[in-house]
Amino acid sequence: MGAAATTDKAGVDGRGGKYLTFALGAEEYGLEILKVREIIGYMEITAVPHTPPHVRGVINLRGQVISVIDLRTRFGLAGRQRTDETCIIVVEISSEGRRICMGIIVDRVSEVLNIPGGSIEDAPSFGTNIDTSFILGMGKIGSNVKILLDINKVLTAVDAACAAGGEAA
Amino acid sequence: MGRWKCGDNADGKSDMTQDVEKLVEKCAAAAVTAQPGELTTLAQLHTDLQAICDQWRERPEAVASATHAADLVEKLVIGEVPDAEAALQQVSEQISELQALLEGKAAGSTEKKNETAAASPKEGSHGGGDEIPDERIIVEDDAPLALEFVGEANGHLDAAEASLLKLEEDPSDLAEVNAVFRAFHTIKGVAGFLELKQIGALAHITETLLDLARKGKVQLHGGRLDVVLEARDLMKQLVGAVEAAAKTNSAPGKQEGLSRLLSRLEAAARGQDVEGKAATPEAVAVNETMASAAPVAGGAAGGGATADATVKVATARLDALINTVGELVIAQAMVSQDLGSVASDQRLARNISQLSKITRSLQDLSMSMRMVPIAGVFQKMARLARDVSRKAGKEVEFVQIGSETELDRNVVEAVSDPLVHMVRNAIDHGMEFPEDREKLGKPRAGKLTLKACHQAGNVVIEISDDGRGLPTEKILKKAIAAGVVKEGQELSEQEVFQLIFHPGLSTAEKITDISGRGVGMDVVKKNVEALRGRIEISSTAGQGSLFTVRLPLTLAVIDGLIVKVGRERYIIPITSIEQSIRPAREQLSTMQGKGEMCVVREKILPIVRLHELFNVEPRCTNPAEALVVIVHEGTHRRCLLVDELVGQQQVVIKSVGSEMGSLPGIAGCAILGDGNVSLILDVAGIIHSALR
Numbered sequence: 001m002g003a004a005a006t007t008d009k010a011g012v013d014g015r016g017g018k019y020l021t022f023a024l025g026a027e028e029y030g031l032e033i034l035k036v037r038e039i040i041g042y043m044e045i046t047a048v049p050h051t052p053p054h055v056r057g058v059i060n061l062r063g064q065v066i067s068v069i070d071l072r073t074r075f076g077l078a079g080r081q082r083t084d085e086t087c088i089i090v091v092e093i094s095s096e097g098r099r100i101c102m103g104i105i106v107d108r109v110s111e112v113l114n115i116p117g118g119s120i121e122d123a124p125s126f127g128t129n130i131d132t133s134f135i136l137g138m139g140k141i142g143s144n145v146k147i148l149l150d151i152n153k154v155l156t157a158v159d160a161a162c163a164a165g166g167e168a169a
Numbered sequence: 170m171g172r173w174k175c176g177d178n179a180d181g182k183s184d185m186t187q188d189v190e191k192l193v194e195k196c197a198a199a200a201v202t203a204q205p206g207e208l209t210t211l212a213q214l215h216t217d218l219q220a221i222c223d224q225w226r227e228r229p230e231a232v233a234s235a236t237h238a239a240d241l242v243e244k245l246v247i248g249e250v251p252d253a254e255a256a257l258q259q260v261s262e263q264i265s266e267l268q269a270l271l272e273g274k275a276a277g278s279t280e281k282k283n284e285t286a287a288a289s290p291k292e293g294s295h296g297g298g299d300e301i302p303d304e305r306i307i308v309e310d311d312a313p314l315a316l317e318f319v320g321e322a323n324g325h326l327d328a329a330e331a332s333l334l335k336l337e338e339d340p341s342d343l344a345e346v347n348a349v350f351r352a353f354h355t356i357k358g359v360a361g362f363l364e365l366k367q368i369g370a371l372a373h374i375t376e377t378l379l380d381l382a383r384k385g386k387v388q389l390h391g392g393r394l395d396v397v398l399e400a401r402d403l404m405k406q407l408v409g410a411v412e413a414a415a416k417t418n419s420a421p422g423k424q425e426g427l428s429r430l431l432s433r434l435e436a437a438a439r440g441q442d443v444e445g446k447a448a449t450p451e452a453v454a455v456n457e458t459m460a461s462a463a464p465v466a467g468g469a470a471g472g473g474a475t476a477d478a479t480v481k482v483a484t485a486r487l488d489a490l491i492n493t494v495g496e497l498v499i500a501q502a503m504v505s506q507d508l509g510s511v512a513s514d515q516r517l518a519r520n521i522s523q524l525s526k527i528t529r530s531l532q533d534l535s536m537s538m539r540m541v542p543i544a545g546v547f548q549k550m551a552r553l554a555r556d557v558s559r560k561a562g563k564e565v566e567f568v569q570i571g572s573e574t575e576l577d578r579n580v581v582e583a584v585s586d587p588l589v590h591m592v593r594n595a596i597d598h599g600m601e602f603p604e605d606r607e608k609l610g611k612p613r614a615g616k617l618t619l620k621a622c623h624q625a626g627n628v629v630i631e632i633s634d635d636g637r638g639l640p641t642e643k644i645l646k647k648a649i650a651a652g653v654v655k656e657g658q659e660l661s662e663q664e665v666f667q668l669i670f671h672p673g674l675s676t677a678e679k680i681t682d683i684s685g686r687g688v689g690m691d692v693v694k695k696n697v698e699a700l701r702g703r704i705e706i707s708s709t710a711g712q713g714s715l716f717t718v719r720l721p722l723t724l725a726v727i728d729g730l731i732v733k734v735g736r737e738r739y740i741i742p743i744t745s746i747e748q749s750i751r752p753a754r755e756q757l758s759t760m761q762g763k764g765e766m767c768v769v770r771e772k773i774l775p776i777v778r779l780h781e782l783f784n785v786e787p788r789c790t791n792p793a794e795a796l797v798v799i800v801h802e803g804t805h806r807r808c809l810l811v812d813e814l815v816g817q818q819q820v821v822i823k824s825v826g827s828e829m830g831s832l833p834g835i836a837g838c839a840i841l842g843d844g845n846v847s848l849i850l851d852v853a854g855i856i857h858s859a860l861r
Contacts, residue, residue, distance in 0.1 A: 050783075050784075065825065
């Protein structure tokens with residue numbers, strides 16, 4: 001713990017902190033814990049017509065209707081049968097000055113990690129099938145690398161795609 | 170800071186003055202609101218008056234007034250006075266004298282602090298309000314108080330307006346005069362406390378005039394009533410300025426025309442005849458045709474106590490409450506279902522049924538909290554009709570029907586603007602001048618009717634007049650001149666009517682300051698459509714026109730029919746459903762270029778395949794094996810092809826979320842009994858997209 005505290009000082013660029021890590025296929029991702037509202041088990045999702053494929057639909061989160069994004073489809077990964085570990089992470093993002101809640105479907109939630117700023121590197125500009133503008137950085141944990149997402153960018157870009165899809169329809 | 174009762178240093182003195190001022194203010198408020206029967210209030214009033222006697226010994230005249238008032242109150246309490254109302258009146262007068270004395274004192278005493286001024290505003294000086302003092306900056310600490318005042322004052326002003334309009338019909342109605350007086354009096358009190366000098370000055374002078382009217386010394390009609398109405402309007406502006414200032418922590422700006430109005434009010438109070446701004450004194454009758462719901466606005470005016478019966482709640486909290494109650498309903502339904510699976514326990518079953526009853530009434534209650542009657546908007550229109558008709562030199566009888574109709578408060582706010590335009594247009598363009606009407610054999614006063622009702626899950630607001638109707642010829646000519654319509658193009662009557670919503674087309678021959686610049690109706694249409702509503706027009710030359718605005722009850726409970734298409738469930742608002750049938754093979758046909766049709770009771774209705782529209786995998790594609798739900802929207806009817814009917818349920822409409830963009834054919838979504846989300850069909854949208 002003490003070691004973590006000292007290395008934490010290296011996080012001057014503001015990227016260090018706690019991340020919720022989850023798995024999507026073989027890769028491990030992380031997103032800032034402060035953006036996470038809660039994690040819920042997979043539930044029945046109501047499909048909404050005339051929306052892009054990665055918008056899976058809407059769910060009822062205790063009386064609040066929130067939209068759910070399939071992160072696999074969003075990242076161009078192949079679809080996968082859902083398992084007991086499939087779950088929905090409810091995140092709070094800000095879009096056009098408003099705070100909105102959205103759900104993202106992931107294969108498995110792993111753990112909450114404290115990643116010091118010194119262990120986070122900028123995303124490489126090659127070698128990944130993901131548009132790197134969504135990536136906050138690459139967190140090195142031992143020999144593993146976690147892809148830290150800027151979930152706001154991931155989801156608001158979805159908005160734009162969504163709106164375009166809506167107009168086209 | 171210490172307090173000396175009879176201290177002779179400046180601080181002690183100011184403290185004592187404050188005490189007296191507070192007491193006098195308190196008494197004044199109590200005297201205005203007190204009813205003869207309210208013994209506790211009267212007893213308190215008595216105590217306070219005696220306290221004034223004790224604390225203000227250096228002014229014999231004050232002691233005399235206070236003692237006199239206290240005696241009267243005492244007699245009231247023991248029931249010795251024959252006319253309680255008159256006695257109360259006298260008490261008020263004595264207290265007014267105390268207030269006057271206090272003002273003199275405040276002005277005369279050498280105050281280091283201006284705390285005294287806080288409690289008694291300088292009232293714009295009695296000499297005609299020639300100078301209006303500068304306003305203080307509303308500091309952050311005062312802002313919540315000021316905003317609370319704004320809310321309160323607006324309520325009072327609206328009530329006062331309703332009363333004034335009633336007074337116009339019957340100037341001798343003292344109850345209404347009293348209601349208006351109370352409104353201004355209360356505003357004056359709080360304004361004094363908050364050091365809102367312009368408001369204080371205006372309220373004071375208006376109050377003086379109203380007080381005279383209350384005592385029967387002047388009659389409130391014609392020009393004098395106009396001045397009071399103007400005072401109300403200016404007050405509203407002043408209150409608005411306070412609101413803005415409180416939000417930005419600045420000082421409320423000076424209102425132009427205040428000093429002029431003040432002197433006119435003074436003149437009116439002196440008993441001179443004053444000219445109203447609009448010099449045509451014909452009365453505009455404001456008829457309350459609806460039977461039950463006048464008390465919405467009138468109730469607040471009727472008794473000062475009603476104001477206390479309401480609590481302001483932030484909308485966010487209300488929404489949270491509604492959501493939570495919705496969840497409670499779902500959880501309750503689940504428990505009830507579980508009960509069916511366990512061994513039957515009489516007691517448990519009874520308790521759960523009791524629980525479900527309570528839950529349901531809780532849901533109804535929470536839903537009704539967001540709904541407000543449209544009466545407020547109607548009242549605004551009544552006032553507008555009065556003002557516009559005077560300006561335009563026309564006589565108008567304004568009739569409102571169904572002002573008790575409730576709709577979501579967001580909708581109420583948003584619907585006001587379009588209505589303003591339409592009412593203005595109806596009077597300025599639609600109505601003929603009284604002389605012309607007489608020549609046509611119509612009554613001199615044109616009739617403008619505003620009607621609201623619930624119909625087919627919508628709120629329908631109708632604005633109808635008995636004027637000249639829409640000039641189709643003229644509209645067409647204008648449209649051709651503007652290049653909107655080609656020469657020789659055939660248009661149906663409806664299509665011609667729709668042209669008035671085209672931006673830039675105005676049929677008014679001259680531009681008045683009331684209407685006619687050709688902006689308006691297109692904005693009206695836009696506003697109404699933004700609320701997902703529609704406008705329909707019907708008009709007969711020489712007999713008048715009718716504008717029907719249909720608005721959805723956005724956040725409301727609707728009865729829905731739940732249908733299944735493939736694995737998806739959709740909700741169709743019950744009110745747009747005519748019937749559902751399984752069509753026989755011979756009822757079905759396909760028409761060239763028009764698609765599939767279904768013949769129902771000798772009517773040919775187009776079939777809309779929901780699964781194609783929403784791109785879902787259906788269980789059956791053959792209409793003869795599936796079901797069709799016949800829906801209607803206005804005069805259009807369509808058959809929606811669905812797999813099965815699940816059942817009927819009351820649902821709460823929720824928005825799907827702006828992040829989804831616009832969703833054609835979807836009006837919203839709702840959470841069903843099992844906690845899942847289901848989409849609500851936008852029947853109108855589906856029909857209209859099918860039309861195109």
